[in-house]
Amino acid sequence: MYPYRDGLTALSGSPVKAAVAGLSETDRALLDTVDHVVDLGCGNGAPAAALVPVLPTTCRWLLVEKDEGQLVAARSRLRSMTSQRVDGVCADLTRLPFERLPSGPGLILISHVLYYLPGWQDVLSWLVQKARSSGSALVVVMRSRQSASYQLRACIRTAQGGSEDGMLTAESVQSWLKSHDVPYSAVASAAAVSYDLTGIRMDDPDMVPRACDRHASLYSMLSLLCHTDPAGLDPGPAAALTNVIRRMVHRNRLDLLLDDLILVVSPSSREVPCRTLT
Ligand SMILES: C[S@@+](CC[C@H](N)C(=O)[O-])C[C@H]1O[C@@H](n2cnc3c(N)ncnc32)[C@H](O)[C@@H]1O
Structure with missing residues (x-):
């Protein structure tokens, strides 16, 4: 079973809505001509579902996913929203x-x-070429280096003896696009999920499991952001993770920043200053 399933339901499709809102006028005009969407690694279909209301009703959908359970969920979700x-x-x-x-x-x-694809550069290169040859728009959504996800993954990785070098973020993808002369637009979408930890002592070594016991979605959210099962870590990385999570608590609230960057490569894209949508 794919370990991040529950976390996915905890997230909304808002980054995709932000991507659409952040498209340039020309790109938005392009949306009116879109006759199909391909969602690669569609998960439970939430981001694709967020696109249904903003695309032509004649649009067809192709969902691609390696997890069959996720694919079934995504397909039935989309089928309940469109007759196409x-x-x-x-x-x-x-x-x-x-x-x-x-x-x-x-x-x-x-x-x-892209984080899950070891040869992500090859995949991206292939997608850019496919988008260009078919006149399609390519929308890449990634967590930024500022996000809680990066901090959590970085502390686990370094506690496991690795380095932060090579950790994939939205900024890595931006650098790749720049170095390959691929024009793109970037839209930032910041959101946070907040959990009340009143009464949970920060010096309790079990503060993370206690917080997860209190909030049904926190464990799955942490699994999603850490890209691993936080309960399955060795003692060293587990302690490092607990320390970082403690530092994210202010006034009894744990705020996890979901800082996404949406990179759009389209036939009309040009590099524009990144702006933050609220
Ligand atoms: C973090 S989830 C994102 C799901 C969805 N796109 C979203 O934004 O909510 C990553 C998804 O990529 C899928 N995935 C990971 N590696 C894959 C691969 N090699 N081929 C196809 N899908 C993959 C996973 O099964 C999972 O559903």
Whole structure:
């Protein structure tokens, strides 16, 4: 079973809505001509579902996911929202080329997936080329270096003897796009989830499990942001994680910053200053 499933339901599709809101006028006009969406690593389908109301009602959908359970959930979610064709393909995105992309101008969405693909540069390069040759827009959603996710992953990684170098963030993808002369637009979308920890002592070595006992969604949220099961860590990384989480608590509230960057490569994209949507 994919370990991040519960966390996914805790998140909304808002980064995708932010991406649409942040598109330039020309890009927004392009949305009116989109006749299909390909959602790569669609998870439970929440980001694709957020797009349904803003795209033409004639739009067809192709959902790609390696986890069959997630794919089934995503497909039924989309089918309940549109009478158009919704196809689902269970596939591993590390196996390129992925031959099932429809032709013609569409929207290719890859939201919070590149971290899991060791050869992400090859995947991105292939997607950019596919978007260009078909006149499609490519929307990449990633957590930024400022996010709680980065801090949590970095502390686990260093406590395990690794380094922060090579940890994939939205900024890594931006650098790659710049160094490959791929124009893009960037939109920042900041949100936070907050948990009340009143009465939980910060010096309690079990403060994280206690906080998770109190808030049903916190454990799955931490699993999602850490990219691993926080309960399955060795003592050293577990202690490092607890320390970082303690530092995120202010006035008895644990605030986890979900700081996304949405990078849009489209036929009309040009580099524009990044602006924050609230
Ligand atoms: C963090 S979730 C993001 C889900 C969704 N796109 C969203 O933004 O809410 C990552 C998703 O990528 C999928 N995934 C990870 N590696 C994959 C691969 N190699 N091929 C296909 N899907 C993959 C996972 O199964 C999971 O559903």
